[in-house]
Amino acid sequence: MYQSFIGLEIHIHLDAETKAFCGCKAHFGDEENTNVCPVCMGFPGVLPTLNEKAIQMSYTVARALNCKLSPNTKFERKNYFYPDMPKNYQISQFAEPVGRDGYIDIEIGDSIKRVRIHDVHFEEDAGKMIHAGDMSLLDYNRAGYPLLEIVTEPDLVIGEDAEAFLKSFRRLVRYLGVCDGNMEEGSMRCDANVSINLKGAGLGEKVEIKNLNSSRFVRKALNYEIERQSGMMDEGKAVVQETRLWNENRDQSEPMRKKEDANDYRYFPEPDLPPFRPSEEFMQDVENSLCEMPLVRKQRLMNSYGLSSDQAEYIHEEKYMADFFEQAVFSGAEAVQVYSWLSSDVKKLLNRTGLSLEDCPLSAERLAKLISMIGDGQISGKIAKKVLDYIFDEDKDPETICNEKKLVQISDPTAIGKIVEDVLAAHAQVVEDIKAGDARQMGFLVGQVMKASGGNAAPPVVQSVLKEKVLG
Amino acid sequence: MEISDLTVTATLASLVLDEAETQKLGDEVSRMLSYFEKMSEIDVDGLEPTTHALQKENRLRDDRRLSNEAQPDELLECAPDLEDRFILIPNVL
Amino acid sequence: MSDFEKKWSEACTQPQTLKAYRKYVEQWEEQIGSFLEFDPLRSLEADIPQGPLTGIPFAVKDNIAVKNYKLTCGSKMLEHLVSPYTATAVKNLQKAGAVMVGKTNLDEFGMGSSTDNSALKQTNNPWDTERVAGGSSGGSAAAVAAGLVPFALGSDTGGSVRQPASFCGVYGLKPTYGVVSRYGLTAYASSLEVIGVVARTTSMCKTVFEAMKGKDPMDHTSMDHTPSGKEVKTVGVLKIEEGALNPEVKASYDSTVERLKKAGYEIIEIELPTLEYVVPAYYTIATAEASANLARYNGIRYGHAPVYAENPTDLMRKSRHEGFGDEVKLRVLLGTYVLRSGFQDQYYVKAQKIRTAIRNDVERWYDKADILMMPVFPTPAFHHGSSDLDTFQQKQADLYTCTANLVGHPALSVPSTMENGLPVGVQFMAPPFEEDRLFQVSSVLEKEFQAPEAPGYHTDWS
Numbered sequence A: 001m002y003q004s005f006i007g008l009e010i011h012i013h014l015d016a017e018t019k020a021f022c023g024c025k026a027h028f029g030d031e032e033n034t035n036v037c038p039v040c041m042g043f044p045g046v047l048p049t050l051n052e053k054a055i056q057m058s059y060t061v062a063r064a065l066n067c068k069l070s071p072n073t074k075f076e077r078k079n080y081f082y083p084d085m086p087k088n089y090q091i092s093q094f095a096e097p098v099g100r101d102g103y104i105d106i107e108i109g110d111s112i113k114r115v116r117i118h119d120v121h122f123e124e125d126a127g128k129m130i131h132a133g134d135m136s137l138l139d140y141n142r143a144g145y146p147l148l149e150i151v152t153e154p155d156l157v158i159g160e161d162a163e164a165f166l167k168s169f170r171r172l173v174r175y176l177g178v179c180d181g182n183m184e185e186g187s188m189r190c191d192a193n194v195s196i197n198l199k200g201a202g203l204g205e206k207v208e209i210k211n212l213n214s215s216r217f218v219r220k221a222l223n224y225e226i227e228r229q230s231g232m233m234d235e236g237k238a239v240v241q242e243t244r245l246w247n248e249n250r251d252q253s254e255p256m257r258k259k260e261d262a263n264d265y266r267y268f269p270e271p272d273l274p275p276f277r278p279s280e281e282f283m284q285d286v287e288n289s290l291c292e293m294p295l296v297r298k299q300r301l302m303n304s305y306g307l308s309s310d311q312a313e314y315i316h317e318e319k320y321m322a323d324f325f326e327q328a329v330f331s332g333a334e335a336v337q338v339y340s341w342l343s344s345d346v347k348k349l350l351n352r353t354g355l356s357l358e359d360c361p362l363s364a365e366r367l368a369k370l371i372s373m374i375g376d377g378q379i380s381g382k383i384a385k386k387v388l389d390y391i392f393d394e395d396k397d398p399e400t401i402c403n404e405k406k407l408v409q410i411s412d413p414t415a416i417g418k419i420v421e422d423v424l425a426a427h428a429q430v431v432e433d434i435k436a437g438d439a440r441q442m443g444f445l446v447g448q449v450m451k452a453s454g455g456n457a458a459p460p461v462v463q464s465v466l467k468e469k470v471l472g
Numbered sequence B: 001m002e003i004s005d006l007t008v009t010a011t012l013a014s015l016v017l018d019e020a021e022t023q024k025l026g027d028e029v030s031r032m033l034s035y036f037e038k039m040s041e042i043d044v045d046g047l048e049p050t051t052h053a054l055q056k057e058n059r060l061r062d063d064r065r066l067s068n069e070a071q072p073d074e075l076l077e078c079a080p081d082l083e084d085r086f087i088l089i090p091n092v093l
Numbered sequence C: 001m002s003d004f005e006k007k008w009s010e011a012c013t014q015p016q017t018l019k020a021y022r023k024y025v026e027q028w029e030e031q032i033g034s035f036l037e038f039d040p041l042r043s044l045e046a047d048i049p050q051g052p053l054t055g056i057p058f059a060v061k062d063n064i065a066v067k068n069y070k071l072t073c074g075s076k077m078l079e080h081l082v083s084p085y086t087a088t089a090v091k092n093l094q095k096a097g098a099v100m101v102g103k104t105n106l107d108e109f110g111m112g113s114s115t116d117n118s119a120l121k122q123t124n125n126p127w128d129t130e131r132v133a134g135g136s137s138g139g140s141a142a143a144v145a146a147g148l149v150p151f152a153l154g155s156d157t158g159g160s161v162r163q164p165a166s167f168c169g170v171y172g173l174k175p176t177y178g179v180v181s182r183y184g185l186t187a188y189a190s191s192l193e194v195i196g197v198v199a200r201t202t203s204m205c206k207t208v209f210e211a212m213k214g215k216d217p218m219d220h221t222s223m224d225h226t227p228s229g230k231e232v233k234t235v236g237v238l239k240i241e242e243g244a245l246n247p248e249v250k251a252s253y254d255s256t257v258e259r260l261k262k263a264g265y266e267i268i269e270i271e272l273p274t275l276e277y278v279v280p281a282y283y284t285i286a287t288a289e290a291s292a293n294l295a296r297y298n299g300i301r302y303g304h305a306p307v308y309a310e311n312p313t314d315l316m317r318k319s320r321h322e323g324f325g326d327e328v329k330l331r332v333l334l335g336t337y338v339l340r341s342g343f344q345d346q347y348y349v350k351a352q353k354i355r356t357a358i359r360n361d362v363e364r365w366y367d368k369a370d371i372l373m374m375p376v377f378p379t380p381a382f383h384h385g386s387s388d389l390d391t392f393q394q395k396q397a398d399l400y401t402c403t404a405n406l407v408g409h410p411a412l413s414v415p416s417t418m419e420n421g422l423p424v425g426v427q428f429m430a431p432p433f434e435e436d437r438l439f440q441v442s443s444v445l446e447k448e449f450q451a452p453e454a455p456g457y458h459t460d461w462s
């Protein structure tokens, strides 16, 4: 009988070399207060200067989210006092953001849902405050990071929707190369708002939830909140507009300490930055930086390569993997084979070595070659796995490795026959047992032959030769 | 201007006013605000607000690291309270 | 270099003259208190480049950053802050060979017209120490008028260079907004202010301006200087309402018009009906911007911190309560108020629209006149305290100067006459980038009347 409405506010760190408004390095994990200058520390007399790459990435995201792009985007000061915010105002956008009124299609379960985007705006991050007993420690390395805030309309219904949205959105920004989407390191952050109401009665009182540090928490927190609000409605209590924090240890949302006064951000135009009017070349660069959207790509992977939905889901997760996949297929490998290798052996090796597909020694061409060598009968699947190991260890082409390591499949029955004879001679008792009816011992002999061949003998040939020689 | 209005404004500005200041500054703020009322006499409908008097062109900075004459350590030295490289502030729980 | 400039270039670069020069400065300082910090040696340690200002000493208003010098802004809040960097304008002057010798007093954060709002020092007018030097660049104007330096930097948000220049009998230039980089100028009202020059001669003013200007990668509101090179023929003189000016100032104003006529300029009378809205619009915009610009002072990263605070909010509030003076608190409160939701349209947005109306009102005259003339301030230098002019009246008296800030145009305050022992100046205003027109007219007037020498003034260091 209730209807719930969820909207998300997502902040992403734009993957630029420097901060939004100064030339300091924008990099996570450096020693505290090393990437700072008078500008991002808010010293008297400093002025902001707009990072070209960051503003271009902002337009790219807005464009990818099908927004109306601003021909004259403006910067504003958002005023509030916070210890980790050096100027005690944040340079942000309000009246004329980079983009507004967009949408993104996402897959939730088996259906596709369109989520409207209210606006996309550029701003700067604050520093970090670490609480330590009766003191707080301030680190301003993050102060001034270029941030992009994406605000959705309240088009999502339950926690699972929000989780799916975040996953899709993360994939999108990684496809665009504008953000690594790492929620643990805070390069992607999410706040949510939820309201519920009787069906058909429109939006209810909005409750904001902060501190959602993973897409799992987003799901849990929103479902918790929907339940909490429904409970209140059941009891006839009014839901009050407030901001709550998700407590991940207790799995519940809790009211944030009550602010003494309502916020009034007093937005006004940033006098230190003139408005930005993108030129035609700038917009062309934005167009050029776009790529096929993940969902479109997934559908194409299914349609063009016959992958199942699950297989396409796996392959399209990372743009590089999808590119790799298509390149391997283009180089002659069969699509499903490429998928199988990527989703099992290659994945295992990547996990073991801690490398990413992008910077590991395996190229799409090498994988395609490896697959074709199996197809040609040059090597067995088993050898191929060994070759893959060597590719990772030695960064060489599969043929080179096979030549150097003599990893060539022996499928000539005469050659195998010789090995079999040696093995049979060495294990006469086993042969007798088999002849007497103990068929289980056959496996032992196969193993011995494979071992004697250095693993190079083709197993089907070994089996047929053995059968013939032992059982006649 | 009401006292409560002054208090809200002061809080937004992170100022605390003692009693004497509330009186004195309250009077002066009110005096200026009533002087500002003069602006209601002039009709400026249809005029664009001037936010940037003369700036016409785009200005952008290359996304390249800049060396700065001020070293991070020099900046930290300005802080009233430090612990190693952290700036320290009190926080009674 | 002129003889005047040559003489100055030796003041502190020759060891034997440096001693005499320092003694001269020390003597004057006892009377006028223009410097918050004076130390020529610190700059002399560095190699001085060859350029149009080689060896010439100058002072810098203490709201402009110079590395290793304090940057107090005349406030308790920043009393002990040493600047970690140097403003672009100062760097440009140092590249031109000028030698920075000290930091001058000012109204706290540039907020005032008397320099009496400095929390750190009182500055007196070299012509009459009972009177103010004007403000907020009062220290710079007093130092130049007393001959302690041939020029000094000030900042002009609503007249803060031109008014003290007029009170002290020297030249005061407010350049076109954006032509001189603001990087390193402590922000008070960002969209209005610019670094300006106080100087003893027109030509020094021009040389300094030329050396200082230029588009700066650190200031995205800075611009190239693109003058037209036009020669001034017609001067548009603002018609003065009966009683709007103190009689001495009016007499001085009229005699300047006569001199201009004698020099062959065509004079036309102009009117600015928007003038009565200039001050409320100016203070609305200036305080709104100030409320944000001064939010950074919270006792955390630098500046005054209280002895004890319970939590971050308490720390911020106490440091601001203890660190800011009354005038600063007043303007921050006012600026916060005019930006509050529910009031913003009525005050801040309205003021920005009025700003457009004022620009239209001013610019229409440039079809008829090459340059505009108006008073600097309705009175000569007033007495310390509020007996002549209370702080509210001082604000209302900004009407002639803050017009140029609202529209961004260049303006120059020129010494015009002595009245009852006090200098009085007159102001010229030109279209954007047309500083040269100001210098043209100023040089012509300078032939008739030069910056007067206050009793005790000399520049003989030998």
Ligand SMILES: [Mg+2]
Residues within 6 Å of the ligand: A123, A149
């Ligand atoms: Mg935000």
Ligand SMILES: [Zn+2]
Residues within 6 Å of the ligand: A019, A022, A023, A024, A035, A036, A037, A038, A039, A040, A041, A144
């Ligand atoms: Zn920085």
